[in-house]
Amino acid sequence: MNVINIAHGAFIMLGAYTSYWLFVGPMHLDPFLSIPLAMIVMFVLAYLIQRFIVNQVIRAPMLATFLLTFALSIIIANVAQIYWSSDIRSITTAYSGSSITFGAITIPWVRLWTLVIAIVMTLGLQTFMTHSKIGRAIRATSMDVDAARLSGVGVGHIYALTFGIGGALAAAAGSLVSVSYAITPNMGDSFVVRAFVVSVLGGLGNVTGALVGGLVYGVIESFGALIFGEGYKDVVALAVLLLVILFRPYGLVGRATA
């Protein structure tokens, strides 16, 4: 949609906190079960943000939306810090420590389920984008706003809907990482840049490409750490990002268009 959402990390953080509060609250909801609730909450919030704020500058140069979402991100993170403090929180479930062993490989159950849910969501999003009417409208708006509007697409609503879906997926990601990682108001920062790298690796606007990009990135980061040392993993990952942008700007699996 040609909007770079720096606030994506803040949405991930809010998703993680939603799961946290539902877990420690009287309902004591399992973090995997709170995913749909976190998604609904963040869908609504992201929809409103796009509809009433970001849509105001969507046709202005790219820098405007970039800065706007950056501003929203620092506002959200700092308000979270004011109300929830910067204490590090974590979710420990009864099954947190259990894992499954295949030969020499041991995988924690929570990580395995995270992977499964991520794959299901990606495939679901892909199907939605290619086969539903809204998905078609989203792709049409992304290609040409004016042509989409002339074809009867309510582009303001579509932009907001797309941002809402992005927010809902960020919330799902937040709920998923809440079982494996520490939860803090600034936890989103480390995910934003990775989300960029993964999207570019997969090709911007390519849903299944993002899954491939994510897998490739994970492997590069781990092997980079193994070969050059733990501290170099970011350097390696960002060097790969630059090479991909320069030589395959349409992503690893995409095709060059226009």
Next chain:
Amino acid sequence: MQAGRRLAYGALVVLALSALLPPHLNGNWVHVLTLFFMMSSLAQAWNLIGGFAGYASFGNVTFFGVGAYACAYAMNALHWPFATAFLLAVVAGAALAAVLGWPILRLRGHYFAIATLGIAIGMQALVAELPPLGKGSGMTLPINSNFHFFYWSMLGILMASIALTAFIAQSRFGYALVAIRENEEAAAVLGINAARAKVFAWSLSAAITGAAGATYAYWTSFIDPPTVFDLNFNVLMIIMTLLGGAGSIVGPTLGAFILSAIGEYLGAQSVSPWHTVVLGAIIVLVVVLLPRGLMPYLTGNLRAFNLNALRAQLRASRV
């Protein structure tokens, strides 16, 4: 642009007079003004590539960090005097921008923004791993407690960057950059070597940024990667430039002045979460309501605050 140049000369006179201030100020005000000169220089430098050429760099803070580290390494390990260490930082910044610029400045829009952001983060991670640069634990520099020296140094960098911008704005080179911003293909058809102009603009921008970084390193006498590669510096450069007016001559300094004054009023010494929330709100308001910045109002291109013009501009940018 004529009115813009007159404002620039006026600003230079005011800044030159401010060189007389330090003996009459207490330490806190010297510190505040030195920081203001530094942020203005960074914004002026960003304006050359982001405002004139229209390439929104999220990686300019890289040159700040590289300049700071070049200065620290030269003074700490090579025992150079500050003057030569400073020159090394300027050259290092400009050279890095030239090397990175050739491939990176071919990218546009999102790709350029993400690539420069990647460079800034990657360079921070790289510096944090290099043993001669103290790895992640930072470097110390010789202590110089003559804070008036840093006041005058930063002031000098700022005045040089404003004078340079005023010169560029009326030169063939400046017109070439504006042509590239408005329509790069058309500029190329007119015979402008766009690649060379962009790389040169980024190198100048990086040289100023490196100079500010070197002075900052000597001023604080301790640097570490998270401080000098702080992405918030980059965001502040951009928002100060936008607030004043991107592509104008002294707009960035005006924006820096307003944001610094607001920050000072809110108590910038203790960075509280509320302070950051207010900064975020200011960014939202500037981006939505003042996309061309304040300068057009001062130079007479837009006569007064005009509600109808604002409405028309909002209609054009929203969906």
